[in-house]
Amino acid sequence: MEVLDRDCSHPSIIGWCPFNETQADQDDEVIRIVYKITKKLDPTRPVIDTSGWRHVESDMMCVHDYDQDPKSFAARYQAGNTNFVSEYGGIWWNTDPDTGWGYGKRPADICEFYERYEGLTDALLKNPDICAFCYTQLYDVEQECNGLYTYDRKPKFDAGRIKEINTRRASVECR
Numbered sequence: 001m002e003v004l005d006r007d008c009s010h011p012s013i014i015g016w017c018p019f020n021e022t023q024a025d026q027d028d029e030v031i032r033i034v035y036k037i038t039k040k041l042d043p044t045r046p047v048i049d050t051s052g053w054r055h056v057e058s059d060m061m062c063v064h065d066y067d068q069d070p071k072s073f074a075a076r077y078q079a080g081n082t083n084f085v086s087e088y089g090g091i092w093w094n095t096d097p098d099t100g101w102g103y104g105k106r107p108a109d110i111c112e113f114y115e116r117y118e119g120l121t122d123a124l125l126k127n128p129d130i131c132a133f134c135y136t137q138l139y140d141v142e143q144e145c146n147g148l149y150t151y152d153r154k155p156k157f158d159a160g161r162i163k164e165i166n167t168r169r170a171s172v173e174c175r
Contacts, residue, residue: 004038013045014046016045018034018038019051020052021064031050032056034049035049039059046059046060051064051086052064061083062084063085063087064085064136065087065088066087066088066090066136074126083130085130086134088134088135089135089136090136090137091104092107093145094140094145099143100144102145113157114157117165121166124170125169125170125171127171128171131172
């Protein structure tokens, strides 16, 4: 409640998400109560009860999906029942393949990284039922070497190429 009170009028807040990746045995009533309190304190923004795996009471459904194959990744969203992929990608890329980790098999070279990144992003951009998505992650953190930047905030990839992939018009915008 203190966070909502403090940040409620901040212009960059577009919604609230009190939980991330709750466990299967999480008490649904706790999730429901926190959702309702959040909604009561700020009825102007959407609330996602839990980012990721399971929802109890939520204004928007979201999933975390680290499938590294663009074809199977795209196929999963053809049914149109998900509108926000709040975590995807996580492509493992670091200069020392013996340290850290990322999702799936590490790309063999930079070309394979771009091909996979573009394929996964295209799957979301081309789907008219996807209204939002978030690549995970922007920076490497601790042992996770799946950021677009290093832990020290140095770019790992050509920012212009990433921008070109990310800024194409999404199907949801063409409705």
